[in-house]
Amino acid sequence: MQTLFTTTKSRSILEIMKPLYRNIFCLLGIAAVLVMLLTFDMDYQELWHQIRRAGYWFFGVIGIWIIIYLFNALSWFALIKSGSRRSPVNFWRIYKLTISSFALNYATPFGLMGGEPYRIMELSPVMGAPRATSCVILYVMMHIFSHICFWLSTIIIYIALYRTTFALGIMLALVGTFCLLAIYFFMKGYRNGMVVKTFRILGRIPGVKHWAQRFFESKKESLEKIDAQIAELHQQRRKTFYLSFMFEYIARVLTSVEIFFILKILTPEVNFIDCVLIMSFTSLFANLFFFSPMQLGAREGGFALAVSGLSLSGAFGVYTSLITRVRELIWIAIGVILMKFGNIKNK
Numbered sequence: 001m002q003t004l005f006t007t008t009k010s011r012s013i014l015e016i017m018k019p020l021y022r023n024i025f026c027l028l029g030i031a032a033v034l035v036m037l038l039t040f041d042m043d044y045q046e047l048w049h050q051i052r053r054a055g056y057w058f059f060g061v062i063g064i065w066i067i068i069y070l071f072n073a074l075s076w077f078a079l080i081k082s083g084s085r086r087s088p089v090n091f092w093r094i095y096k097l098t099i100s101s102f103a104l105n106y107a108t109p110f111g112l113m114g115g116e117p118y119r120i121m122e123l124s125p126v127m128g129a130p131r132a133t134s135c136v137i138l139y140v141m142m143h144i145f146s147h148i149c150f151w152l153s154t155i156i157i158y159i160a161l162y163r164t165t166f167a168l169g170i171m172l173a174l175v176g177t178f179c180l181l182a183i184y185f186f187m188k189g190y191r192n193g194m195v196v197k198t199f200r201i202l203g204r205i206p207g208v209k210h211w212a213q214r215f216f217e218s219k220k221e222s223l224e225k226i227d228a229q230i231a232e233l234h235q236q237r238r239k240t241f242y243l244s245f246m247f248e249y250i251a252r253v254l255t256s257v258e259i260f261f262i263l264k265i266l267t268p269e270v271n272f273i274d275c276v277l278i279m280s281f282t283s284l285f286a287n288l289f290f291f292s293p294m295q296l297g298a299r300e301g302g303f304a305l306a307v308s309g310l311s312l313s314g315a316f317g318v319y320t321s322l323i324t325r326v327r328e329l330i331w332i333a334i335g336v337i338l339m340k341f342g343n344i345k346n347k
Helices: 002-038 044-054 056-081 091-107 115-127 129-161 166-192 195-202 209-236 238-266 272-288 298-309 314-338
Strands: none
Touching: 044 056, 044 238, 044 314, 056 091, 056 129, 056 238, 056 314, 091 115, 091 314, 115 129, 129 166, 129 209, 129 238, 129 272, 166 209, 195 209, 209 238, 238 272, 238 314
16 A cells, blocks of 8 residues: 555656656757857858758758658667567657657757656656666667767778878777777677666766765666666667667768758769768767767867868858758757657656
């Protein structure tokens, strides 16, 4: 009887707090849109002129993200379903949560500070908190893992197609070594789980060790279950693992189509392989400045360096980053609006 009362009480608290947290997430998204509007480096009349200059290619830039988010959602859905005949959550709800969570990730500093808690919050009522958390962690791992594999593959492509200076060769060798080491540690994490080890490492870092130790002790059983589910995916559900990775890697490649559409506005001679390299090097540079909300400034610098490295005009990088910012603004707005519709209700 006491257990039933406690469970009912915790559900009541969840029902009260969930709309509050959702509204906080919505406010974060709205704040991101306002910040982005205020940080454009040109007046709105000139901005409108540049969008009109893009013409129908601008709709291609916006529309390609319907497909990119579709592949992101397929990757996450494969992990949620994980060999079962039926998923506890239907695909289109996962698609909606994917768009909204990426909108929050654009809006918050340190990358995954908004979107991932939002995913866990929305899935917990139907999957339980441990299972929802493990599915979200698995997807975050897959998202980062696919990025690293994408960077490594484009380094190989660049070396095969372009001449490299000694200095550039050293830089590419360092980045390639980092990618190989990261892949090794990710595969080890997939085999054995990495959540418990992460908290043990945090427990030795000054400033966060006391919080990490307390959290680990209070949630030890749940964290061990999450690690077991992560290890199970790689050991017993390898088909799911590779299917999820394939979808996510395709999404990485498709982001290059956006660059292709934008450069088509500027020059008819566009090489798709160059667009893949620009996207890869830009995302690598931007992720070095992960602490910046919406990667303000880092993205623009990455574009400028990437296009100059491929002997293209630096103005192409500036224009590409501008159109990309407009696209981000539109999809953040869409993601924030979707937060208010089709949500899972607590029972």
